[in-house]
Structures are given as C-alpha cells and as structure tokens.
Amino acid sequence: MTLVRTDLQQVVEDAAAHLYVWALKDIPQDLRDALADAAERETSVPGRRVLDTIIRNVSVADEQKNLVCQDTGIAVYTCHVGEGFPLHPARIYAALKTGTERATLEHPLRSNAVHTITRENTGPNTGHRLPIVHWEFVPDWDGLDVKCVPKGSGSENMSFLKMCVPADGVRGIKQFVLESIVGAGGKPCPPGIVGVGIGGSADYAMYLAKEAITRPIGTRNADPIVAELEQELYELLNETGIGPMGLGGDVTVLQCHIEHADTHMTLNPVAVNYQCWAARRASVHVTASGDIEYDREF
C-alpha cells in the first residue's frame, strides 16, 4: 500500500531531523571499512593506538547510541531536486531549517551557531544563512535526494584556497594540496578525506571541494584524468608521515576526492576542504508522494 502524504514539507522536515542525529551517531559503512583498513596497514606504535581508539570509539557510540564526536558541526545539506518534485525549494529549505532545529532541541545537541561578529549563540544550530544547502536540479525526475553532512570545525578550519596561474599547471595543484595537508598536521583529526576543488572560480572551487568530501570514500571522479589525479594525490599524501592525529605514521589520509569545473583560460584555482576521520554522512530519498527511503547513497 502506498501512503499518499499531502504535507510534503512535514515529511522533509521529519527526515531532516532524523538525518542530522542519525549522521552524528551512525557513521557509514564505507568509512568503517576505511578505518579498519587504515588500522590494518598502519605500522607506527602511536598511529596504531590512535586508530584502535577511534575504532573502539565507534563501537562505544554504536552500543550507547551516542554521538561519535562531540562536534555537532554546522549542518550542511546536499539536495538533488527533481523538476517534478511537488515542493518548491523555498519550502524544502524551510523544512531543512526546522528539522535541524528540532533535532538540536529534541535530542538535545550542542548548539554551535553564533553570530559571526558578536559571537553570541544564535540558537539551535540555525541562523542567518544556516543551515547551508548545496542545490542541484535534475530534469525529467520527480524525486528528492537529501544528504546531511554535519561539518566539524576542526577540519573546516583547515580549508585553503590558492589561485594558481595556468603556468603552475597540474604540478601547482599537487604542490598546494600536499603543502596544505602537511601544514595542517594533526589539527583536522587525520586520517580523513581530503576534498579538492579545481577550476571554476574562487568561490566555486571551494564549493566543489566541499562536494568532494561528501562522496562515499574511495568513489572516483567520472573523468578518468581527474580520477588519476585523485589516486596520485592519495598516495603522495600518505608518504608525508603526518599519521593518525598528527603523531606520526603511515596513514595520513583515508582518501583524496576531487571535483572539478571548467574554468577561464587564465584561471587555475585550487581549493582544499578537509573532512576529519569522523566523516559523518546520512542520506534520504523522498518520492513525489512523500514516501521515504533512508540510506540510498547519491
């Protein structure tokens, strides 16, 4: 039996409230596998102990239904909206905002959002232009996909942008990514996902870097040239020896993901956005009739 719901906004709001808490408590399987694999190949004594502690922490969070990490982050959502989805994005945004607030108050979760000048807390993890939503509009489709990525500040503070010039070439891109991650050291809670955005404009490169960290671990860019660069950077980053939590070791990053856009002939922007080992992520699919399906990756 298909239940036809009339209040789609309520459905999206309920889903958002669930996604935020669920993302914070139950990390995805691809991340669990990547952490187990990291613990397997790490050879340094402190590095192994850090990774064992991380894996034990994930088990404790599972058993006690607690948050994996205390940093409830800023709620970042990615929405793929079909052209035929019968709820306007303005209403989808309202639903995501209310859902975020409800999750924060009902759980309760730590509220991180502050006015950027006065530093006064604005309330339940929402505020002026919070939460942040990345939109994509899909023709010939009537569904909605929502992904929630609570983004912690320790890793977000390790974000870097460089307007390389065309003469810097791909080498300039590689150098900047490597220098950024070595410079970040233990601060962003390594080993995590290095998100890289290249091309477009300054702002779009960083947007793409954020897109990159929301991908399931180890998925590769559809463009084989970019996919090859992902693999090369992943290997080079793990030669730096920063190691788990910056205490020295073999595993500095779990993966490197790159998103790209075509750019101006005189531009060569590169942005780095780091995602900590607690790379939390949860998604939901909503049909036009209001049925929901959790954990359908996109």
Place this chain on the structure above:
Amino acid sequence: MAEHRLTFPTTEAEIRQLRAGDLVTVDGHIIGIRDRTQIRIFDQGVEPPMDLSGAFLLHTAPNVRRLGPGRYEPMCIGTTTSARMVRFTEGLGSQYGVRAICGKGGLPDEAIEPMQRLGMVYLAIVGGAAALETTQIEEIEEVAWEDLMPECLWKFRVKDFGPLWVGIDSHGNSLFHDVQERAQGRLEDILARL
C-alpha cells in the same frame, strides 16, 4: 616510551618526569575550558572562579543535558583543536599554575618555551573519540560562567581518562615539532619528484 598514571591536580615534580612520546592515563579532576573562556580570563581580565593551580585543562565544549540550576548531565564530551588557543599558554602557567593542557592536534612551537620554563606539558588526545571519552567522565561536579554555554568553565571528575600522549614535555621537546620537521623533509623529496 614510558606509561604513566597521574591524578590531578598534580605537582611540578610529577610533570617534570614526563617525556615527549610517553603515554598517560589520568584520574581525578580536570577542568574544561575553551576559546571564549580564555578570552574572558585574559582579554577581558576576569578572574576565573575556579582554582587552576596544578590543574589539567581540557579543550572542550560538551554536549550536556541541564538537570537543574548549575547541574548538568554529560551526554557527549569530546576535545577540540588546541592550536587556536596557544597564546594563552604562558598566562595559564605563570598566573594560575596550570600543569597540563590537553587537547587534540598539538600546540605550535611557541608553547615549547613557556612549558619548559614553567613546568607544564601538552597532552594529546584522540580527537573526535568523544563517545569513548564520555564514558571516562564520572560526573560534572561544577560549572561556572554558564552565560558562555557551551564554552563555560567545567569541572569534571574522571577515571581512566585517555589514552593521552605527551605531545610537548617540560624539557623543550615537542612530538609535533618533530613530526612536522620530518614531514617537511619528505615533502621536499616528493615535490622534487613531481
């Protein structure tokens, strides 16, 4: 690499025994502190209403449930990035007698000299491992400056708190400095190959 168990508050003599790279487990009382708490103490000149002598400070802002006036239940307590707060290191030692600063990701090299001179250490925790850390916190005994929620001054009673690594000892050594130096060397080799 030695392993130690320390009860806080503690003394300079105990702290001087620790060497960079050693593992430490902590019992006793620790004090939660963060950016805004230290801005109030040092930039706004407000005396902290808790005794910090011999103290272990944890860089944290916990998820808590309010039970009543000044009473909170720990829900998820973890540790934040220390580097942002490095400029308070000297004052915490010289004005208040703090012995250990604990956080994640390390403190920059400017913390090495004051820690050596004043007999302090930096203890590195596994960042993000908050579900586990919460199980090591027995009780929130005291809270001050609730107007800064969640960046208040928190007094926690802990048991088996760790594992912690001595990141900076009181003898001029920093694990983070050494890792960074080695990584910069490797980076040069990598860049030469590109």
